[in-house]
Amino acid sequence: MAVIEVNDLRKSYKGHQAVNGVSLTVERGEIFGIAGPNGAGKTSVVECVSGLRRPDGGTVRVLGLDPHGGDRRALQQRIGAQLQEAALPDAIKVGEALKMYASFYDDPADWRALMDEWGLAGRKGDRFAGLSGGWKQRLFIALALVGRPEVVLLDELTTGLDPDARRSTWALIRTMRERGVTVVIVTHFMDEAEALCDRVAIIDGGRVTAQGSPRELIGQAGAGTASLEDAYFALTGRN
Template sequence: MTVIEINDLRKSYQGRLAVDGVSLTVGRGEIFGLAGPNGAGKTSVVECVSGLRRPDGGTVRVLGLDPHGGDRRALQQRIGTQLQVAALPDGIKVGEALRMYASFYDEPADWRALMDEWGLTGRKGSRFAALSGGWKQRLFIALALVGDPEVVLLDELTTGLDPDARRTTWGLVRAMRDRGVTVVMVTHFMDEAEALCDRVAIIDAGRVTAEGTPRELIGRAGAASLEDAYFTLTGRDRA
């Protein structure tokens, strides 16, 4: 079953085209990766899917609903978003943030269990400003899950996490998928995309330049790994 359907999506900023006719479909329970160079338009695509940005052209449907239409509130209850640039008040404590976010949803997950799952219980009383980058990241991931979403959008999920936390995170993303949650994740780490994603789209200059399972992309590029395939498929040489 198709959960996300993006058709000919276009988005410009001050007359400059950032997303130039992207079409993608994501099925239920898939982990779908968006990769590509800085400024390619990945975040803009995710933000149009989440309802944060209004597309200039094309259509987006999530769970059959328009993120920018009258069903917006109903859809927000079913999507969890972890954004690249996110902020909380400096003084808010980890436990307070989770409890507050849970209150936004009609049927939230058990925020205490989530806090435990993400190793945050020992930091329940820590203030946001005092957390390291990696702990802030974990908190944002937990906040994305607190509404018990059917669709989760993760933008550079593991940036700033140490190798151990990265691997733990992969396990948790797989566990989400195994529960039937559909995951769209932007990543710059090709090892991560290869290990975790069922399908990957490479976006370059606002367009999808390649799409397939990691195995298909590796095969198409005649490469040994997805990282090697990335360089071949984007036409970029390794430094």
């Protein structure tokens, strides 16, 4: 069953066509990747899906609801998001942030239990500015989950992390899916998309250039293609 349906999505900024006819579906319970280079239009797609930006054309439905119409308030109670420019005040403490975000929802998770589940209890009194990149990302994931979402959108979650922190974050994303949450990740790392995703849409120049499971995309790229990164270069014509 599709929980996200995007049809012929279009979005421009000051004459630049950032998203040019993107169509995709995300099935319940999967990890779906939106992959491609920086500036491809990936973040604009996710911002339209989350309701943060209004598309210029096309349709978006999330859990059967329109994120840009009268359904927006109801939808915000059912999705979680960590977007690329996410940040918190430097002085806010981990526990304060979780308590504050819980107050935004009608039926939030127990933020104290969530803090324990995601290994943040020992950081409860730490200020955001003092957290390492890995701990910040762990906090952002917990914040995205505090509303008991059915769908979580994660944009460039591992950018800037060291290899150990990246691997730890991948494990957290898999745990989300195991708990029944549908996860959409945006990434420009093809190894990340291959490791995590059930299906991937490769976006380049505001268009979907290929879509399928990592194995299917590798197969589409032809003989001698060993990885999703190799397939990406073959399918997009990039060197």
